[in-house]
Amino acid sequence: MPSLQEMAKKEGAFAGGHRMCAGCPVPIMTKMLTRVTNGYEIVAGNATCCLEVASSIFPYSAWKIPWIHTAFENVGASMSGVETMYRALKKRGKISKPYKFIAIGGDGGTYDIGLQSLSGAMERGHDLVYICYDNGAYMNTGVQRSSATPMGATTTTTPAGEQSYGRQGNRKDLTRIMVAHNIRYVAQASIHDPVDLSEKLKKAIELDGPAFINLLSPCIPGWKIAPNMAVELARLGVETKYWPLYEVIDGEYQINYTPKTEMPVTEWMALQGRFKHLLKPAYSDVVDAFQQEVDRNWNRLVKQEELSVVLAGYAN
Amino acid sequence: MSKIVAITGAGAMSECMRQINPDVVPAFPITPSTQVIEDFSQFVADGKVDTEMITVESEHSAMSACIGAAAAGGRVMTATSSAGMALMWEMLHIAASMRQPVVMSLINRALSAPINIHADHSDSMGARDAGWIQLYAENNQEAYDNLIMAPKIAEHMDVRLPIMVCMDGFIISHCVQTMQLEDDNKVKEFIGEFESTYPVLDTQHPATWGALDLQDYYMEHKRAQHMAMKNAKDVIEKVSTEFANIFGRKYELFESYRLDDAERVIIAINSVCGEIKEVIDERREAGDKVGLLKIRSFRPFPYEEIAQALEGVKIVTVLDRSESMGAYGPLFVEIRAALFDEPEKPMVYNRIFGLGGRELFMSDIHDIFEENKTYLETGKVEKRFDYLKVRGG
Numbered sequence: 001m002p003s004l005q006e007m008a009k010k011e012g013a014f015a016g017g018h019r020m021c022a023g024c025p026v027p028i029m030t031k032m033l034t035r036v037t038n039g040y041e042i043v044a045g046n047a048t049c050c051l052e053v054a055s056s057i058f059p060y061s062a063w064k065i066p067w068i069h070t071a072f073e074n075v076g077a078s079m080s081g082v083e084t085m086y087r088a089l090k091k092r093g094k095i096s097k098p099y100k101f102i103a104i105g106g107d108g109g110t111y112d113i114g115l116q117s118l119s120g121a122m123e124r125g126h127d128l129v130y131i132c133y134d135n136g137a138y139m140n141t142g143v144q145r146s147s148a149t150p151m152g153a154t155t156t157t158t159p160a161g162e163q164s165y166g167r168q169g170n171r172k173d174l175t176r177i178m179v180a181h182n183i184r185y186v187a188q189a190s191i192h193d194p195v196d197l198s199e200k201l202k203k204a205i206e207l208d209g210p211a212f213i214n215l216l217s218p219c220i221p222g223w224k225i226a227p228n229m230a231v232e233l234a235r236l237g238v239e240t241k242y243w244p245l246y247e248v249i250d251g252e253y254q255i256n257y258t259p260k261t262e263m264p265v266t267e268w269m270a271l272q273g274r275f276k277h278l279l280k281p282a283y284s285d286v287v288d289a290f291q292q293e294v295d296r297n298w299n300r301l302v303k304q305e306e307l308s309v310v311l312a313g314y315a316n
Numbered sequence: 317m318s319k320i321v322a323i324t325g326a327g328a329m330s331e332c333m334r335q336i337n338p339d340v341v342p343a344f345p346i347t348p349s350t351q352v353i354e355d356f357s358q359f360v361a362d363g364k365v366d367t368e369m370i371t372v373e374s375e376h377s378a379m380s381a382c383i384g385a386a387a388a389g390g391r392v393m394t395a396t397s398s399a400g401m402a403l404m405w406e407m408l409h410i411a412a413s414m415r416q417p418v419v420m421s422l423i424n425r426a427l428s429a430p431i432n433i434h435a436d437h438s439d440s441m442g443a444r445d446a447g448w449i450q451l452y453a454e455n456n457q458e459a460y461d462n463l464i465m466a467p468k469i470a471e472h473m474d475v476r477l478p479i480m481v482c483m484d485g486f487i488i489s490h491c492v493q494t495m496q497l498e499d500d501n502k503v504k505e506f507i508g509e510f511e512s513t514y515p516v517l518d519t520q521h522p523a524t525w526g527a528l529d530l531q532d533y534y535m536e537h538k539r540a541q542h543m544a545m546k547n548a549k550d551v552i553e554k555v556s557t558e559f560a561n562i563f564g565r566k567y568e569l570f571e572s573y574r575l576d577d578a579e580r581v582i583i584a585i586n587s588v589c590g591e592i593k594e595v596i597d598e599r600r601e602a603g604d605k606v607g608l609l610k611i612r613s614f615r616p617f618p619y620e621e622i623a624q625a626l627e628g629v630k631i632v633t634v635l636d637r638s639e640s641m642g643a644y645g646p647l648f649v650e651i652r653a654a655l656f657d658e659p660e661k662p663m664v665y666n667r668i669f670g671l672g673g674r675e676l677f678m679s680d681i682h683d684i685f686e687e688n689k690t691y692l693e694t695g696k697v698e699k700r701f702d703y704l705k706v707r708g709g
Contacts, residue, residue: 013522041517041519043516046526053528056524058530058533059533061524066516067523068384068525068526069525069527070526071380074380076377077376078384080372080384081340081380081384081385081387082384084342084381085368085385085386085388085389085390085517086517088340088367088385088390089389092366097519099517117373120372120377123373
């Protein structure tokens with residue numbers, strides 16, 4: 001693995017001049033992705049999302065690698081087609097180099113409308129790395145709630161108001177759903193830790209078969225934060241255990257980072273305009289429920305890691 | 317070696333796919349197209365083809381995978397029916413707009429609700445504006461021949477559009493007929509190698525596919541698609557001539573059956589045309605000047621050619637096996653448009669029949685010819701639009 005300094009010197013296959021928001025972490029991830037793919041021909045596919053619309057406004061393109069987008073809900077399926085054609089042409093001797101395939105979608109295109117297509121692609125075993133950048137709402141269309149939206153967040157379809165505290169109930173845990181597909185590699189990563197993220201990208205790309213990475217991706221307009229705050233909010237998301245960094249490799253859980261100090265999730269929430277209304281005392285029960293869900297998820301994860309160690313002992 | 321076989325329409329499609337041996341086949345089962353995919357899966361399992369199949373989790377994903385695979389740079393085929401194609405809807409347009417020459421067997425079946433598994437054309441007629449070439453077939457032989465020609469038409473550099481080869485569900489897909497199954501090698505040779513354009517797998521020349529296309533370019537791309545579809549008309553004729561030279565069966569954009577001196581004509585699509593021909597033969601024996609114009613290419617639609625073929629005809633009954641609620645049937649609309657600029661127009665009227673697989677017997681077709689005879693004699697079309705054989709009509 002090259003050092004960060006070395007990696008930063010590599011050009012990467014995602015050009016500047018795209019129209020992502022200032023301060024958005026998604027182009028950082030995308031550029032990093034194209035820097036860790038040594039030795040393979042890389043083909044990328046996109047679901048309709050911020051990255052897709054902002055990187056490909058005809059007749060311009062930020063992509064220096066082959067890239068395909070067809071629709072919102074189907075990057076799993078369309079990239080299944082690309083990957084399968086690669087295998088077909090390889091079998092017929094029309095292609096010889098080693099290729100790797102990457103699909104990228106936001107949480108709307110992955111947790112919600114694209115879940116079936118993603119599930120199919122993973123279950124069928126295509127050699128495909130799926131990266132979801134989870135910014136917690138349909139940001140591309142103007143911050144509507146998705147099933148990844150955290151409890152209490154105000155969005156344009158779950159606005160906080162006299163009778164509502166914002167998004168009701170808990171968000172979906174897609175990473176666990178992907179683990180249940182029994183694929184070889186599932187991970188959660190965060191944009192604030194480039195070493196961890198680049199290692200995960202590399203691992204996912206290098207193993208054969210489907211892999212899934214869920215990336216916490218703070219959104220400047222959607223989270224109502226300043227453009228210089230995305231990385232910091234990603235870090236706090238991890239420090240407060242809202243977004244644990246972990247991997248599940250061949251079914252074995254491994255927590256990649258355990259916060260040194262206990263930090264309440266309000267430390268993360270307080271910096272975001274989408275949770276501002278929750279800081280009123282009237283909503284303390286919502287904040288408590290949020291914290292309980294964070295704790296429950298973390299504790300489950302710790303148990304799953306312990307269980308993986310025990311099971312590995314049996315296997316040996 | 318070419319041979320006569322007894323085979324179902326769906327079986328003919330899968331045999332043709334075996335002969336073509338496409339690079340990738342993404343597929344999802346739906347009645348009545350299932351046999352196409354089942355047979356083909358067996359061909360894969362038995363090593364009779366070396367196609368990579370993707371057994372997707374829905375038709376939406378089937379067409380998405382078709383687009384991805386075709387854009388990657390190879391030949392792609394699939395099959396579906398009815399609700400399956402309805403679920404593909406969004407992707408049908410995208411396949412066409414991304415100019416991917418995907419080849420699909422469409423076994424025509426009614427759309428829900430009420431749920432019904434039998435033949436009508438509500439699926440393909442509803443997709444008539446999706447940008448796909450649509451070829452229709454009266455019987456197994458025609459469907460098989462259309463499917464042999466389909467890749468050559470779709471992949472032609474003046475066209476590069478997807479194509480659906482349609483036949484009536486059950487009536488054709490599940491009924492055994494005899495037909496000429498051509499020699500494997502001759503079929504392969506006729507179709508030739510797939511030629512890719514800016515394939516996604518070409519990492520040396522990375523292409524961006526499916527870009528965001530706003531007010532400043534979108535309309536030019538749409539017009540280019542329209543021009544490609546117009547080109548398809550000539551290409552269909554050219555490929556059909558090549559096909560005839562090799563295999564001996566000649567197809568036009570539409571078939572004119574005993575049309576030369578016909579005064580009263582039925583225009584129809586697909587399997588019902590077989591019965592209509594029988595009735596015409598009977599009536600011709602008795603000196604009745606009746607004929608049939610059978611549509612083969614609905615998209616592109618041969619307006620001028622049809623107007624020319626109908627010269628001298630006095631009355632036309634257009635049979636639609638689908639409908640556009642609150643409007644005339646889709647075929648009728650096209651036929652009227654084709655005739656509008658003619659100095660001497662025949663009387664034209666519309667009948668909806670056969671929805672959800674309802675039979676139309678030869679006696680019913682005799683009734684149609686009796687009715688249009690009365691209309692012609694009285695000089696008046698009593699009912700411009702009506703249903704055939706429906707309760708409470």
